[in-house]
Amino acid sequence: MAQASSVSPLDVLLERSSTGDLVAPVPQGEVLARILSAGLRAPDHGHLCPWRYVVIAGDARPAFAGHVVAAVARQEPDAPEKKREKRRRRFSETPMVIALGMHLRPEHKVPVMEQEMAVAAGAMNVLNALHMEGFGGVWISGRFCEDRSLLSQLGLEAPHRLAGFLLVGTPEKPERAHVRPDVGDHVAFWDGQTPVTFGADGRQR
Numbered sequence: 001m002a003q004a005s006s007v008s009p010l011d012v013l014l015e016r017s018s019t020g021d022l023v024a025p026v027p028q029g030e031v032l033a034r035i036l037s038a039g040l041r042a043p044d045h046g047h048l049c050p051w052r053y054v055v056i057a058g059d060a061r062p063a064f065a066g067h068v069v070a071a072v073a074r075q076e077p078d079a080p081e082k083k084r085e086k087r088r089r090r091f092s093e094t095p096m097v098i099a100l101g102m103h104l105r106p107e108h109k110v111p112v113m114e115q116e117m118a119v120a121a122g123a124m125n126v127l128n129a130l131h132m133e134g135f136g137g138v139w140i141s142g143r144f145c146e147d148r149s150l151l152s153q154l155g156l157e158a159p160h161r162l163a164g165f166l167l168v169g170t171p172e173k174p175e176r177a178h179v180r181p182d183v184g185d186h187v188a189f190w191d192g193q194t195p196v197t198f199g200a201d202g203r204q205r
């Protein structure tokens, strides 16, 4: 009889770490659809469905990298050439990039920050789903993510914005276990009387 796995889903979640050292293969077809569907399971106040994912892969990457470099040049005209080239390499060589579009409705009674948090929660679900399916990634951002011309390429006209990009692929090496904070420093149990304090507050980096 097959042995039941001793690795629980929570163990798998606790093992996840971000990595930008990514190679092929990338998720495709039904696997990619299921991973992105996990993003759409995030909490969403008002059911506004603010998630807009744009997948950039294959031959589309160098052209998109050109748009990113142009955005960096507009947003940070003093940025060194090295920084622009680093962006170009990342966006043209990373196996897959997923833009995290935010379809925002400022006129709605649900505050924009909550709409943005739904997109962020979705992004985390996607990162976890990638990890669970044997892929990896990292969430990146920067001032270039505010560039309106770049956002237009992604179907995001004002007031819609971008929460950043997920760089996606298969981790080149086993995911490096990042040093994690001590959970006890970040959790408090309120006793009904005294305001809580956190160990983490005395250890600001």
Ligand SMILES: Cc1cc2nc3c(=O)[nH]c(=O)nc-3n(C[C@H](O)[C@H](O)[C@H](O)COP(=O)(O)O)c2cc1C
Binding pocket: 016, 017, 018, 019, 138, 139, 140, 141, 142, 163, 164, 178
């Ligand atoms: C909104 C957001 C933007 C981020 N932007 C960057 C970035 O531009 N560059 C970067 O190196 N890490 C960025 N990070 C951090 C990485 O995604 C990642 O969390 C970090 O490398 C730590 O890895 P871990 O997820 O394994 O803890 C960002 C994280 C978030 C939530």
